[in-house]
Amino acid sequence: MKNKKAIKVMSASVIAASAFVSTVSIEAKAATVSQVEKLVQTAKDAGTILKWAISIEGTADGKTRPWTAYNNAKTAYNNAVKAVNTLPAAQKNKYMAQLEAEVKIHIDRTMRYIDAITAGEKIKEKQQTLAYLLDLNTINDQTEKAYHELSTEIRKQAILLDRVYGQSTRDLIRSQYKQSAEKVRDKAMYPVTVKIEIDLATKALAANNSSTAEKHIAEAKKYLKYVDNAVINKSLTDRLSTIETNFTPKVIKVSAVEPKRIKVEFNKAMLTGSGTNGAENTSNYSVSGRTIKSVKLADDKKSALIELNEPLYTNSAYTVTVKKNIQTADYVTLSTNDYVTSFNFSDIAKPTVTFVTTDSNGNLEVKFSELIDYNSPLAITIDGKTVSYSSFSDTDTVVIKKAELDRIGLQKGKSYSIVVSGARDLVVYTPNTMNTYSGTFFYNSTADTGIPEVKRIQTKDEKTITIEFNEALADFSASNLVITKGTTTIRPTSVKDVSSGSKTTFEVELPATIYGTNETTAWLNVQVKSYKDLANNIGRTVDQAISLAKDLNAPTFVSAVYDEKTNEFQITFNKALKTGTPLASKIKMYGPDSNEVKPAFKANSGSKMIIDAKNLADGMYILDVEAGTVKDNTSAQNDNRPFSTTVLKKADTIKPTVNTLVTSTVNGQFKVHFSEAVTAETATSASNYMINGVSLPSNTLFSLNNDKNIVTITLPEGQIRSTALYSITVRGVTDLSDNVMNSYVNNVTIQDNTQPELESVTRDINDNIKLTFSENINLIGKANLIIKLDDQLVTDDQYTVGISSNQRELIITPKVAGLFIPGKISIETTAATGIKDSAGNTVKVGVMAEK
Structure with a gap:
């Protein structure tokens, strides 16, 4: 059925096309209404052909540009518009509305269809380049360049593909160009990502920046498992192994974070456990003048926390030794010599409450920033009620048992206030005492013990990334982010919750300086850290490499309307515009009389170009806007595409009644x-x-x-x-x-406007003539009837006229007996008759009855 329909449409196209060719444009000054109607109908027919030429329900295939139908429709439309503009306003508006709704809309949609095919072909060219390299199992700088160029082309041209009218046609265009290109791009995404991370690691090692190198190596390993191409995977694996072989593990830093804790930081993940070579074996460390209670590796295994039995003294020097036999997680020995360093200890920081949460048993845990003295005069109140807590030795976590929470009436699923005071740290002689903490917590007797997770980090536009979490967070800000470009740290311009206050999705806006000179793409590493859910569970640190591309797409016209409240023409584009006013020399405006009008501009507002219309008469205006009239507010400040449109000013919007x-x-x-x-x-x-x-x-x-x-x-x-x-x-x-x-x-x-009508003539036994009418009648003045007997006129002095008891009947009585007995009688009503109905309607003239 679809093919038959397409054949019919094509036949109609051929017939109509011949009509278009033979149609002669009528000069505007000579157009009549009939000529206008003919030109408008011709344009409508051309619009219909164009409609089917860009629809897959018609003849569209998503590859062929329908130039002939487009040019025919445009010519027919222009001829019709010229003629319509010569008509009075009321008629002109009627025909212009028809042309806009049935012709201009299809011309505009066709241009978007043609633009989409052109955009798709650009994508296809970049796609073929990358696909060729992947088919050769090539992963090098050329592959990376091809990947970025295809990614940029998809983003740049996608808006043109998505502007195609009609869901089915738009889906066809997308599948032929965007979706097929995305498959090739996605096939290259992980190989290119791993290659980039290896390149960055190599560069960091050359600069003796081992911590940065380790980070990029970890990223490369994370994505290497997703590289499906066996040949490319081996190539990348070999490169990565070579780098790691030359990457020597070492101690980066040793610091005392509090009186009983010393932190040792490594440049690689270390071996867990208390075995001979384990990084958690206390015998692999020593601190002058102090004994070690325990050593625990952090989750990333790159730092070890040494807990002492005795506190360090303020303003005293200590020496820390890290034994050479400690090994990395992949069993590489730390060094050929022990690592020895000295420092002076000082601690003036007050302990703080970092979070309050419910554990799996329904107990409430108050977590401090450091170990606090078990002799501290600690006081805790919940909703104004003092609560007791479990006795503790020096600890950073104080527990309030569920039974105590039940005693003061805490209910599951509600929030409560908490005040904590009196905690002191372990500084000898002059401990630091906390400032009073006031906050709230969510109580859940079957506590949320699952940690929050980053669901996805993705690019939104040229300066914005979106970070989505699997649950609501207590808070999220720039302090939870470390964004770097190479070795340069990028500070966000803003961090906004875009999930309607639920704090699950955040937009991070970055400065335009992320792009270097002549750069169109910026590769960044985004680290998300220290984020907490509503139960104060802390999520794992996540690192992800992302790329952002400069927005090089021109702002395109969306709509033009008259706003009667502001008395403005508002021309809307598909993106925000650069502040300021348009370039007046690049826009022409024609009024209802077809004469050029100089537009008065107001400052651009958001995505709108504003023209002051307060001094303009009502009517249809035509706007011809050149490229460069306005610019968008992207870092590239792209010029607008040229376009023409009409806008109707109609200050009166009140309907008549x-x-x-x-x-x-x-x-x-x-x-x-x-x-x-x-x-x-x-x-x-x-x-x-x-x-x-x-x-x-x-x-x-x-x-x-x-x-x-x-x-x-x-x-x-x-x-x-x-x-x-x-x-x-x-x-x-x-x-x-x-x-x-x-x-x-x-x-x-x-009022009744139906004339009484003579229906019949009869003669009674007394020689009277009876006239019957269609309704009740009155006689006002003379009857003025034409009465003939055997074609001879009977004068009105030979009879009398009167109304019978039946109001529909008129009786004609002869003055001489036997007057109407012989011969044929004909009677005709005249304009001078005095016979009328009750509404004053005179009898219908010229009605004749015979007897």
Whole structure:
């Protein structure tokens, strides 16, 4: 069925195309209404052909540009517009609306369809380059460049693909170009990512920056497992192994973080456990003058926390030794010599409450920033009630048992206030005492013990990345981020919750300086750290490499409207514009009279170009906008695409209404009073009125007063057969600004306008003539009938006329007996008759009856 439909459309195209070629453009000054209608219909036919040429339900294939149909439609449209512009405003607006809705819209959609094919071909070219390299199992700088160029082309051209009208056609375009290209790009994504990380690690090692190198090596390993191509995977694995072989493990830093804790940082992940070579074996460390209680590796295994049995003294020197036999996680010995370093200890930092959470048993845990003295005068109140806590030795976690929480009436699923004071750290002689902590916590007796996770980190636009979490966070800010470009740290411009306050999705806006000179792509590493959910569970640190591409897409026209509140023409684009006013020399505006008008600009607002319309007359305006009239507010400040559009200024947006229906003294007539002046075309159209639910006859007479707000309507004779209330419907009438009224229904009295009619003539036994009429009659003055006997005129002095007891009958009595007995009698009504019905309608003239 689809093929048959396509054949029909093509046949129509051929026939119509020949009509377009033979159509001669009519000069604007010579156009008549009939000529305009012909040109408008020709344009409509061309628009219909164009509609099917860009739809897969018609002849579109997503590859062929329908230039012939497009040029035919554009020519037909331009010819029609020229002719329409010569008509009065009311007629012009009508035809312009038809052209906009049935022709211009298809021209615009076709241009977007053609642009999409052009954009798709650009993507296809980049796709083929990358696919060729992947087929050769090549992973080098050329592959990386091809990957970035394809990624950039997809982002750059995607907006043009998505502007195609019609879901099915748009899906076809996307599948042929964007989706197929994305498959090739995604195939290369992990190999290129690993290659980039290896390159960055190599560069860091050359600069003796082992910590940065280790980070990039870890990233490379993380993504290497997703490289499916066996040949490329081996190539990358070999490169990575070579780097790691040359990467010597070492101690980066030793520091005392508090009186009983010393932190040792390594450049590689170390071996867990207390075995001979384990990084958690206490015998592999020594601290002068102190004994070691325990050693514990951090989650990333790159730092060891040494806990002492005795505190360090303030302003005292200590020496720390890290034994050479400690090994890395992949069993590489730390060094050929022990690592020895000295430092002076000093601690003036006060302990703080880092978070309050519920454990799996329903106990409440108060976590401190460091170990606190078990002799501290610690006081805790919840919702103003003092609570007891478990006795403790020096610790950084104080536990309030569930039984105690039950005692003060805590309920699951509610939030409570908490105040903590009196905690002291372990500094000898002059311990630091905390400042009073006031906060809130969410109590859950079956506590949330799952840690929050980063679901995805992705690019939104040229300066914005989006970070989404699997659950709501307590808070998230720039302090939870470390964003780097190479060795340069990038500070976010802003971090915003974009999940309607639920704190699950955040947008991070970066400065434009992320792009270097002549750079169109920026590769960044985003680290998300120290984030907590509502139960104060801390999520794992996540690192991810992302790329951002400069927005090089031109701002494109979306719509043009008149805003009566601000008295402005607002021309909207698909993205925010650079602040300031447009470049006036690059835009031309033509008024309702087709003369050029100099636009008065206001400052751009968001995505809108603003033209002040307060001094412009009502009517249709044409805007021809060149490229470069406005720029977007991206880092590249792209010029707009050229376009033309129309915008209608209509300051009056109030619909006309019917104030009242008025009875007339004229039979068959009534009047409609409108709230304002209305157009003669709509107010005097029989199709816009109904009487008792039936449209008025086409021969109804209409008269519009000079103020154009009162219509006098006279119905044809015989339409109203009796004086009564009639239901009148008024609809479709427009005011002078083309506002269409809402339908109106009401009753009005209309006088009988049906003339009585002579129906029959009879003669009784007394030689009287009886005339029977269609309704009751009255005789006012003379009857003035033409009476003939055998074709000889009978004068009115030979008979008398009177009304019988039956009001429909008129009796003619001869003054001489036997006058009407012989021969043929004919009687005819005249205009001078005094025979009328009760509404004053005179008898119908020229009706003849014979006997």
